[in-house]
Amino acid sequence: MNAHRIFSPILCAVVALAITGCATPANKEAMTVTGIQIARQHDGSVSVKTSGGVETGAMDSSSISNADFKSAIEASITQNKAFKSVMQGKDANYELLVSIMQLDKPVFGLTFTVNLEATWVLVKLDDRSVAMKKTIKSSHTATVGDAFAAVTRLRLAVEGAAKKNIEQGLQEIGALSL
Amino acid sequence: MKKMSFIIALLAAATVLSGCAVNRATATVDPSADFSALKTMHVVKIPEENAGIDNLIADDLRRRGYTVTTGTDKPTNVDAIVTYVDRWMWDITMYLLELTVMIRDPQTDFPVATGNSLHTSLTRKSPPEMVDEVMTNIFKEQQK
Numbered sequence: 590m591n592a593h594r595i596f597s598p599i600l601c602a603v604v605a606l607a608i609t610g611c612a613t614p615a616n617k618e619a620m621t622v623t624g625i626q627i628a629r630q631h632d633g634s635v636s637v638k639t640s641g642g643v644e645t646g647a648m649d650s651s652s653i654s655n656a657d658f659k660s661a662i663e664a665s666i667t668q669n670k671a672f673k674s675v676m677q678g679k680d681a682n683y684e685l686l687v688s689i690m691q692l693d694k695p696v697f698g699l700t701f702t703v704n705l706e707a708t709w710v711l712v713k714l715d716d717r718s719v720a721m722k723k724t725i726k727s728s729h730t731a732t733v734g735d736a737f738a739a740v741t742r743l744r745l746a747v748e749g750a751a752k753k754n755i756e757q758g759l760q761e762i763g764a765l766s767l
Numbered sequence: 768m769k770k771m772s773f774i775i776a777l778l779a780a781a782t783v784l785s786g787c788a789v790n791r792a793t794a795t796v797d798p799s800a801d802f803s804a805l806k807t808m809h810v811v812k813i814p815e816e817n818a819g820i821d822n823l824i825a826d827d828l829r830r831r832g833y834t835v836t837t838g839t840d841k842p843t844n845v846d847a848i849v850t851y852v853d854r855w856m857w858d859i860t861m862y863l864l865e866l867t868v869m870i871r872d873p874q875t876d877f878p879v880a881t882g883n884s885l886h887t888s889l890t891r892k893s894p895p896e897m898v899d900e901v902m903t904n905i906f907k908e909q910q911k
Contacts, residue, residue, distance in 0.1 A: 710799075
């Protein structure tokens, strides 16, 4: 019996599985913004809604889910005191609607640059007036130095683009006179 | 033994390859978007794109009753600007892997709606099918 002939295809299969791997979704902690200076911290409470996110399938590339994006935005607002408090439901003073319009991810390469475009709409709930309506574009690049495995590199690029988008969004909110 | 190792390799390959069929179609519409107010649209053609995706999108919108022009410019005297991003892959032949279409306010470039369709090689769709899927999802979403 030739051991080489038995184990070669098995070894090839194992290597293939290792390289292919499984994509994981963008992590909400990795997308959370901390320690930034905001021009103005607003009194009042805010509730956050997100849309346009997608779940990451087993063989899909890393994406941002609505739930994780919402959690990251809420945590970022809290940690940077953009508003006095974050609430769930319709009892807040303001409602922040963040929609992921485009998440442009590369398919392969050594360097992954992910581009994210999201709309940020802040509505004052007592009169439904729109306090802010902006498109925020962000971008993040992950290299082989950040992660050797392509699936991890892509996830880092997605998380970085989301984190930058949240930071810019908070800065825009901080620039408002509410 | 030779047969067994071949079967093992085949099973492993099937495990890897069978999961590679990814299909996704999504649409997001700004809650304040009012499509009933839109009559004229302009599809912004990507200069280096030669697959005619701009014309496919324009034809689809015309079938839905809109007056549509195409070109590489971005006019402001229309009700909406339509942009797209097409991503192609090669697998024996070239195929359209992913298509994203965005409808924007021509004055502010604010995206009022976006639709995305992704189909990997094993479940690939033709460009007209992808365009139809994306546009149908956008218009379905705005009716919600």
